[in-house]
Structure formats: structure tokens, C-alpha cells
Amino acid sequence: MGREEQITARQFTILVALYTMGDAILYLPGQFIMDAKQDAWIASIFSIVEIFSVVLLLTVLGKRYPGLSLLDYMEGILGKFFGKILLSYFVAFCFLDVSILLMEVGDFMGSQIFPKTPTDVILLLFMSIVVLAARLGPEATHRTSEMMFPFIVVLFLFMIIALSPRIELKNIQPIMAHGLFPVIKASRVLFGFFLDSVALLILFPLVKQPNAATKSFYKGTAIGGVIIILISTASVLVLGVDTISRHAFPVYTLGKKISIGNFVERIEIIFTVLWFTSLFFKSYLFFISTTQGVSKLFGLKNDKIIALPIAFVMVLIGRILFPSRASFEEWSTIHWLSHAIPFGLGIPVILLLVDFFRKQWIKMRAK
Amino acid sequence: MIRTFVRVSPIIILILILTTGCWDRKELNNLAIASAIGIEKKDGHYRVIVQIENAGEIAKKSASGTGAPVATFQTNGKTVFEALRKMSTVSPREIYVSHLRFVVLSEELAQEGIGKALEFFSRYANFRTDFNIFIARKSEVINILTTLTQIEKIPGISIFSSIRSSVRTWGEFQEISIDQFISKMESDTGAVLPGLSYSGDEEISKNMSNIQNSLAPAHIKLSGMAVFKKDRLRGWLNEMESIGLNFTQNAIKETVVHVPCGKEGNMAVDIFHTKAKVKSWIENEKPYGGIDLYIEGSIGEIPCPIDVSQVEKILLLEKNTNKEIEKYVSSALRKSQKSLRSDIFGFGEELNRSNPKKWGAFKKNWDAFFVDLPVEITVKTKLRSSGQTLKSFLENVTKE
Known part of the structure; x- marks a missing residue:
């Protein structure tokens, strides 16, 4: 593995926040309103509570093996055979996840910004940066995130403030007209987005103090969560439910609404910058999960040499799996939860249970 | 030194080529900037009329220009988009719609329902949402789009500024963007749109002499608000x-x-x-x-x-x-x-x-x-x- 790579707690916080924003900031407002309608903002608040419970689960698991990554103790807990099976599943999921993220990039750029540029070109460019980051290693990448994060926050707040004159309180009335159930049902969306956060346990041990890492896990989720609450609330307040439901990328449409004195206008591309940054770090996370998982699976010494070939395959798979927005829409709204729950909750729960009973058994035998 | 240069230069050249972002470029001299679009429906076809800004004439400082500041083209099509693309058979340049100032729809089309005709405007990514939508009131769409206007040379901009200032000082009209209109159509609230009417001499209206007079023989005028139920015109509100x-x-x-x-x-x-x-x-x-x-x-x-x-x-x-x-x-x-x-x-x-x-x-x-x-x-x-x-x-x- 060479030299010990390390990241600071602050960098981990930022990565978690960027991961939480991830692709969610572009899609969430649209998916929240499907069930919650004008109460999407309440749904977003509920969903933060839900994702905190996931964080709790993950940090409990992470703290049991300080200094070791998820991939390391997977085999340790389950044994070689079952460990490899779970690892294969993990790798397959992360691989697919990157393909999905790539598809999102392609769909967005293709339909909104570069309509005539071939999607493959955009994807290859995007992927080449992810590969570069993976090859440079976590330290360089995390320092980049640390450098970019303040800009992201400032730009985001600027956008929200610039939108505030366009707020119409009428858009969120009546509040909770159909009771609590649709709101809670809608809140599952962010929960679903957050389910793949198991992969964060790969970076978790890179922070030297497990307690500091736990704290920054919560902090990062909170920062990302606040950003998601703000963007969902702003979307509903400014655009209203039916405009959101009609647009493919409501947050981008939201950006188009900004007009300061008929002068500062058409700055919606800033939302794209934010989204691209968070999406990049999310892709990076799942990309290194895949490469590290593959190298673990086959006992390779260096996971960086397989980065490039895997990246190419990902681009191809993404193009094949999701040929259109409609197929993605069906996937993300109907199939995603059943696809992600075994991964996001199944893996940590299995590991925790097996680990718990094993330790009990060892204790009993010692007696 | 030279060896480094030889090794690095292909990379630099590659970056130069790849990062120019010229894939979707549009050269200004190949574009015809549409300032207004009119749509009517005749025998199951859409008739689309486009008013193009004639950049060369507008830029001229002296008044000696003989050409009109705008040119109007029209084509038919089963869909609006198709008709707009087919415009290339009459227009020498590609129609560019991002700077569109208004869309005007014929009264007959409005009675039949304008939803289908407007679908394209909300879907096509090149449109911005800041153009106005008007209904041609007791007037032919073609007359509204071909009449030359005074003070503002481009009729599209003239109407656009006219409704802006009218909203600010007179209050008879509302500026309604396409997404506001669509939201209203979808909701239980009836939608409204301002009307445009044409009056005057049809022969002179298209001629430069229309604006060479101090009292223009023909002019376009904002007139009343059209009331819709869903996407169908129900009638007009007077002043x-x-x-x-x-x-x-x-x-x-x-x-x-x-x-x-x-x-x-x-x-x-x-x-x-x-x-x-x-x-x-x-x-x-x-x-x-x-x-x-x-x-x-x-x-x-x-x-x-x-x-x-x-x-x-x-x-x-x-x-x-x-x-x-x-x-x-x-x-x-x-x-x-x-x-x-x-x-x-x-x-x-x-x-x-x-x-x-x-x-x-x-x-x-x-x-x-x-x-x-x-x-x-x-x-x-x-x-x-x-x-x-x-x-x-x-x-x-x-x-x-």
C-alpha cells in the first residue's frame, strides 16, 4: 500500500457534505414533490432525521475497527469465502453507482448545456478527471475539496439570497393538506440517495482519530442536509409545485429565475458548477471504492493501475444501462430503494450482527 | 531543453484543441436572430411566421438605409418545430430563438386551444422564459409581424418595451411569461394573456414609408386581455x-x-x-x-x-x-x-x-x-x- 495516506477530520467533513449534496441537489426537489407536493420542504427536514440514523449505524460499525477500512474487515468478520462474496456485491454496486452518476452528467449536459456535443465526449472528459483524482490519491483529492468547499458554500448562499425576492409564500400553502403520511413517504427519497453511504467507510479510517471521524461524519451530513433543506424549500417557494413537476431539472430552472435589477441574470450555470463539484467527489468516492474493491478481490498490490480500464468500462455500461432519461427516471423512482436497501442497510447490519455474535462466542469460549 | 519541448508540445496542442469548447459553437454571421414568432393554424397545419432582425440595417447610423430593419419569413408544418426548421428553405441563415421577444398566436388558434402550439416553447432548450405571449385580437398574425414601428426599429423590441412601460404606468396588462401561463392553465385559476391588434393601411404597413411618416399610417397596439379556460380562449376583457x-x-x-x-x-x-x-x-x-x-x-x-x-x-x-x-x-x-x-x-x-x-x-x-x-x-x-x-x-x- 506504500506510504500511509491520511486525511484530516475537516477534510472528511467536507467530503461527507459534498457526498450528501451529491447528485441529490439537482434531483431532490423534483422527487420530493411527487408525494409531498407543496410540503416538500417539510419532507426534506424529515429526511435529514432519517439519514442521521444511517450515519449512526455506520459510525458504530466504523468505530469497531479503528484504522481499518470496510474492505479490510469485511473478510475479517465473515471469513474468506463469505467475505469475498460480500465484497463482490459491494464492488458491483459501486461500479453501477458510478455508471448511474455518469449517466446523470450525460443527461444533464446533453439536454441543457451542450445539446449537440456527443455525450461520450462529455463523459470521457468527466471520467478522466475522476481517474486523475484516483491516481493522485486521497490526500491530493481531499485537499482539493478543502480548497473548493468555501467557494461552493459562498456561491450557494449567494444563489439562495438572490432568489429570496422571488419567494411567494402562497406556493407552500396549504401546509400539510393531506396529513403527515405523504410527507413521510416523500422523505424516503433523500434516505434512498443516502443509502450508498456505506462506501464512506472506506475513507473513514483515513482520519486518524475515530472519534473525530465520527463527529465529522455527523457534521458533514448536517451541512449537506442544511443545503438540501434550503434548496428544496427555495424550489417550492419560488417555482411552485407544478413548475417543478414539469421541469426535468427544477434546480436549474430555479437558477433561471434569478434577476437582480434586470442586470445580474442568467447565472443558472452556477448551480451546475455546484452540482458538478459535488457530483465529482461522489463519483470519486465510488470510483475508488470500485478500484480498491477489485484489487482486494483479486489480491492486486496497487489499485491505481486498474483505474483507467475500469473507467472506460463504466462509461460504456452507463451508456448501455440508461439509454434515456425515461429509463433513468423509472430506475431511480421505482427500483432504486429495493436496489439500495440491501446494500446500504444490509451490509452494515450483517457485518455488525456477525461481528457481535462472533465476539460473544469468542468470549464464551474463553470462559 | 528541446527534447522537453518536443515531448510537452503535443500535450499543449491537444489541450488547446480540446478546451476551446467549440463543439456547439454558433457563429453570429450564420444566425438569424428571431425577435418575434407568430403561429396560426390553417387546415390542420401550423403556419409559423418569424420576424428576423436585420442586423445590417439596424447598425446603420444614417437613415439612408433602404432595407427594412426586419425581415419576415413564413412556412407551414404539421408541428411548430418542423415549420421553424423548414424556415431554412426561405431564410438564408439559421433561425436563432434565444433572443425572442414575443410570440403571437392567432385568435382562431386560441379558440381551438393553444396548449399544443406552446408545448414546443416550454420544451426546447434554446428558449428563455422572458418572452411575452400575445393573442392577435381581430387581426391577422402576419400583419402584426410585418408592420414596421417607429422609435424602436425592431417591432419585436418595440412591443416588448411597450408592454413593459404599460405595465409600469397604465396597468391594463400583465406581463406573463410562458411558465406562469402554463401553471395557470394547469391550475383551477383561469389564465389571461394580453392581446395585440393591428390597425391601419395594410399596403403601407410593411413599407419603410410607414415609419418615415411622423404619423404612422399603420400601427400595432396592445389591446385587452384574453381570458382562457384551460388552454381555450373564452373571450376578452375590455380596458x-x-x-x-x-x-x-x-x-x-x-x-x-x-x-x-x-x-x-x-x-x-x-x-x-x-x-x-x-x-x-x-x-x-x-x-x-x-x-x-x-x-x-x-x-x-x-x-x-x-x-x-x-x-x-x-x-x-x-x-x-x-x-x-x-x-x-x-x-x-x-x-x-x-x-x-x-x-x-x-x-x-x-x-x-x-x-x-x-x-x-x-x-x-x-x-x-x-x-x-x-x-x-x-x-x-x-x-x-x-x-x-x-x-x-x-x-x-x-x-x-
Whole structure:
């Protein structure tokens, strides 16, 4: 593995926040309103509570093996055979996840910004940066995130403030007209987005103090969560439910609404910058999960040499799996939860249970 | 040194080529910038008319230019998009729609339903949402798009500025963007759109001589508000009704209303601040509506010999203004309830906000309920000033 790579707690916080924003900031407002309608903002608040419970689960698991990554103790807990099976599943999921993220990039750029540029070109460019980051290693990448994060926050707040004159309180009335159930049902969306956060346990041990890492896990989720609450609330307040439901990328449409004195206008591309940054770090996370998982699976010494070939395959798979927005829409709204729950909750729960009973058994035998 | 250069230079060249971002480039000299688009429907076809800015003519400093500042092309197509692309058979350049100022739809199309024709405008990524939509009122779309205008050389920009300034100072119209219009169409509230009409000499209107005159023989004019139910034109509001409607929609920045001040005639009240609230509630299982208006204005012109420096006189005039504005509003209300049958005030939406549980029962037959909805209108006016004079000089000149 060479030299010990390390990241600071602050960098981990930022990565978690960027991961939480991830692709969610572009899609969430649209998916929240499907069930919650004008109460999407309440749904977003509920969903933060839900994702905190996931964080709790993950940090409990992470703290049991300080200094070791998820991939390391997977085999340790389950044994070689079952460990490899779970690892294969993990790798397959992360691989697919990157393909999905790539598809999102392609769909967005293709339909909104570069309509005539071939999607493959955009994807290859995007992927080449992810590969570069993976090859440079976590330290360089995390320092980049640390450098970019303040800009992201400032730009985001600027956008929200610039939108505030366009707020119409009428858009969120009546509040909770159909009771609590649709709101809670809608809140599952962010929960679903957050389910793949198991992969964060790969970076978790890179922070030297497990307690500091736990704290920054919560902090990062909170920062990302606040950003998601703000963007969902702003979307509903400014655009209203039916405009959101009609647009493919409501947050981008939201950006188009900004007009300061008929002068500062058409700055919606800033939302794209934010989204691209968070999406990049999310892709990076799942990309290194895949490469590290593959190298673990086959006992390779260096996971960086397989980065490039895997990246190419990902681009191809993404193009094949999701040929259109409609197929993605069906996937993300109907199939995603059943696809992600075994991964996001199944893996940590299995590991925790097996680990718990094993330790009990060892204790009993010692007696 | 040279070896490094040789090794690095291909990378630099590659970066230079790859990062220029020229894939989707559009060269200005290959584009025809559309300032307005008109759509009519004839025999199952869309007839699309595009007004193109003639950049060469506009840029000319001297007035000696012989060409018109705009060119108009038209084609037919089964769909709007198809017709717009087919425009290349008559236009030498590619039509570029991002700077579109307005879309005008024929009245016949509006009666048939404009939803289908507008779908393209909300879907195609090159459109921005800041263009206006108009309905051609008792006029041919082609005449509206070919008439040359004075002061602003490009008719598209001329109309665009005209509605802007009209919204700011006159209050008869609303500037409605396509997404606002679509939201209204989808909701239970009836949508409205401003109308455009053409009047004058058809022969001269397309000619440069139209704008070489100081009194143009032909001109285009904003005219009334078209009322829709879903995407179908139901009818028109006249000037008074439009202003009445806009009062209730908080769509008036400034306007002038005439108010009787005595047997000598009408005074003009300059209104510069309005605040409206449309309410709706359920009582004894029946819906009720209410409109509260708070208005601030000043006396702009008064032909009656009234000493406006006295408080009780001002109070009297305020009362008259209340009554008159109520007439504006109730005229719009009557029209929308009795003849247009479209809830343009948004009582239904308000009912949904105030009583979402019961709204479900009314939603289905809201039209029937709306037609007979009892509406209470209360107007409160404050006349803040009387201009730079107190007593009018007329008191001394009109007496014999």
C-alpha cells in the first residue's frame, strides 16, 4: 500500500457534505414533490432525521475497527469465502453507482448545456478527471475539496439570497393538506440517495482519530442536509409545485429565475458548477471504492493501475444501462430503494450482527 | 531543453484543441436572430411566421438605409418545430430563438386551444422564459409581424418595451411569461394573456414609408386581455375590466382611474400603490369569495371646483374613488362569472389554501360554483396628495 495516506477530520467533513449534496441537489426537489407536493420542504427536514440514523449505524460499525477500512474487515468478520462474496456485491454496486452518476452528467449536459456535443465526449472528459483524482490519491483529492468547499458554500448562499425576492409564500400553502403520511413517504427519497453511504467507510479510517471521524461524519451530513433543506424549500417557494413537476431539472430552472435589477441574470450555470463539484467527489468516492474493491478481490498490490480500464468500462455500461432519461427516471423512482436497501442497510447490519455474535462466542469460549 | 519541448508540445496542442469548447459553437454571421414568432393554424397545419432582425440595417447610423430593419419569413408544418426548421428553405441563415421577444398566436388558434402550439416553447432548450405571449385580437398574425414601428426599429423590441412601460404606468396588462401561463392553465385559476391588434393601411404597413411618416399610417397596439379556460380562449376583457382584474392580482404598479367628482365631470386619480387580497372560505357548506383592496393615490387632475385642502372634501373624494374602483373590479367579476365562466381571480386556489379538506368536494364542479359565487368587494383608498396645487384655477375661469 506504500506510504500511509491520511486525511484530516475537516477534510472528511467536507467530503461527507459534498457526498450528501451529491447528485441529490439537482434531483431532490423534483422527487420530493411527487408525494409531498407543496410540503416538500417539510419532507426534506424529515429526511435529514432519517439519514442521521444511517450515519449512526455506520459510525458504530466504523468505530469497531479503528484504522481499518470496510474492505479490510469485511473478510475479517465473515471469513474468506463469505467475505469475498460480500465484497463482490459491494464492488458491483459501486461500479453501477458510478455508471448511474455518469449517466446523470450525460443527461444533464446533453439536454441543457451542450445539446449537440456527443455525450461520450462529455463523459470521457468527466471520467478522466475522476481517474486523475484516483491516481493522485486521497490526500491530493481531499485537499482539493478543502480548497473548493468555501467557494461552493459562498456561491450557494449567494444563489439562495438572490432568489429570496422571488419567494411567494402562497406556493407552500396549504401546509400539510393531506396529513403527515405523504410527507413521510416523500422523505424516503433523500434516505434512498443516502443509502450508498456505506462506501464512506472506506475513507473513514483515513482520519486518524475515530472519534473525530465520527463527529465529522455527523457534521458533514448536517451541512449537506442544511443545503438540501434550503434548496428544496427555495424550489417550492419560488417555482411552485407544478413548475417543478414539469421541469426535468427544477434546480436549474430555479437558477433561471434569478434577476437582480434586470442586470445580474442568467447565472443558472452556477448551480451546475455546484452540482458538478459535488457530483465529482461522489463519483470519486465510488470510483475508488470500485478500484480498491477489485484489487482486494483479486489480491492486486496497487489499485491505481486498474483505474483507467475500469473507467472506460463504466462509461460504456452507463451508456448501455440508461439509454434515456425515461429509463433513468423509472430506475431511480421505482427500483432504486429495493436496489439500495440491501446494500446500504444490509451490509452494515450483517457485518455488525456477525461481528457481535462472533465476539460473544469468542468470549464464551474463553470462559 | 528541446527534447522537453518536443515531448510537452503535443500535450499543449491537444489541450488547446480540446478546451476551446467549440463543439456547439454558433457563429453570429450564420444566425438569424428571431425577435418575434407568430403561429396560426390553417387546415390542420401550423403556419409559423418569424420576424428576423436585420442586423445590417439596424447598425446603420444614417437613415439612408433602404432595407427594412426586419425581415419576415413564413412556412407551414404539421408541428411548430418542423415549420421553424423548414424556415431554412426561405431564410438564408439559421433561425436563432434565444433572443425572442414575443410570440403571437392567432385568435382562431386560441379558440381551438393553444396548449399544443406552446408545448414546443416550454420544451426546447434554446428558449428563455422572458418572452411575452400575445393573442392577435381581430387581426391577422402576419400583419402584426410585418408592420414596421417607429422609435424602436425592431417591432419585436418595440412591443416588448411597450408592454413593459404599460405595465409600469397604465396597468391594463400583465406581463406573463410562458411558465406562469402554463401553471395557470394547469391550475383551477383561469389564465389571461394580453392581446395585440393591428390597425391601419395594410399596403403601407410593411413599407419603410410607414415609419418615415411622423404619423404612422399603420400601427400595432396592445389591446385587452384574453381570458382562457384551460388552454381555450373564452373571450376578452375590455380596458376597464382588465384594470379591475389587475387590481385584484396585485399586477398594477401605477395607473390612472377616472372618478366622478361632481356634476362637472370626472377627476383623474393617479394610483401608485395597491395591495390586494383575494379570499375564499366556506360557510354553511357553500363557498364565498372576498376581495380586499387597499389603494394609495393622489389627485392628478380635477375639473370640479372643490377645495382639496379641506379634509372632508378629500374624504368625500376617497369615498367616490372607492365606489369607482369597486365598479372596475365588479365589471371584471361580472364578465368572468356570467359570460366567460373562468375563475381568473383564483378564488378556487384560495379555497384550497384556506380549506384544503373541503376543497376536494368543490374542485370537480368548481366552474358551476364559481359562476354563482357571492363575492364581497371592499376598497379602501387613501388620497395622499393633490399635486402641486391646492384649489384648482378652474374655479375662477369657468364661472360666468
